[in-house]
Amino acid sequence: MTTAVLPPYPPREPEQPGEESITAWALAARTGDPDAVERFVRALHRDVRRHVTFLGADPQSADDLTQETFLRALGSLHRFEGRCSARTWLLSIARRAVADSIRRTTRRPRLSDTADWAAAVERAQARDLPGFDEGIALAGLLDALPADRREAFVLTQLLGLPYAQAAAVSDCPVGTVRSRVARARTALIRSLNESEAVPV
Numbered sequence: 001m002t003t004a005v006l007p008p009y010p011p012r013e014p015e016q017p018g019e020e021s022i023t024a025w026a027l028a029a030r031t032g033d034p035d036a037v038e039r040f041v042r043a044l045h046r047d048v049r050r051h052v053t054f055l056g057a058d059p060q061s062a063d064d065l066t067q068e069t070f071l072r073a074l075g076s077l078h079r080f081e082g083r084c085s086a087r088t089w090l091l092s093i094a095r096r097a098v099a100d101s102i103r104r105t106t107r108r109p110r111l112s113d114t115a116d117w118a119a120a121v122e123r124a125q126a127r128d129l130p131g132f133d134e135g136i137a138l139a140g141l142l143d144a145l146p147a148d149r150r151e152a153f154v155l156t157q158l159l160g161l162p163y164a165q166a167a168a169v170s171d172c173p174v175g176t177v178r179s180r181v182a183r184a185r186t187a188l189i190r191s192l193n194e195s196e197a198v199p200v
Contacts, residue, residue, distance in 0.1 A: 026086035152180035
């Protein structure tokens with residue numbers, strides 16, 4: 001009887017490229033290098049999608065807004081000079097894409113052809129994914145934060161941007177970002193403590 005030999009550790013995920021590499025790819029993509037374009041998009045796709053989702057995009061439109069962000073960015077690459085990191089530049093574009101989407105939605109509300117749309121959404125959601133309930137709870141807590149605090153928290157704590165880059169994306173001073181993150185943490189901790197104190 002032979003036994004399978006398992007590696008001592010789980011396989012390592014490939015390391016994320018650094019800011020310098022991503023910015024270099026963006027600069028190379030300006031000249032039309034298709035490999036650089038692909039690397040640039042692959043390196044930042046996940047961060048852009050998470051950013052637009054947490055800025056308030058509904059999950060169904062997050063993919064569309066991510067695609068729109070990259071279309072805008074690729075169309076504007078000729079103007080990117082590398083004075084800030086490509087990630088900061090791209091997340092600024094994503095922020096504007098979400099704001100434009102919200103403006104469009106508020107101007108032209110859509111009508112639903114489903115009588116009970118809430119039930120239809122509930123049926124369409126996957127329930128057997130690990131962490132589903134926790135993800136819903138986190139999304140609810142983040143949604144309860146004011147938009148400016150949610151954005152600062154998501155950029156620095158979930159996407160891992162340094163405060164200076166988050167300030168550039170949010171178009172505000174670094175001290176304001178620090179203050180917003182601190183207030184968001186305080187509000188989230190308070191909300192968690194209150195939810196744990198409520199008897200089930």
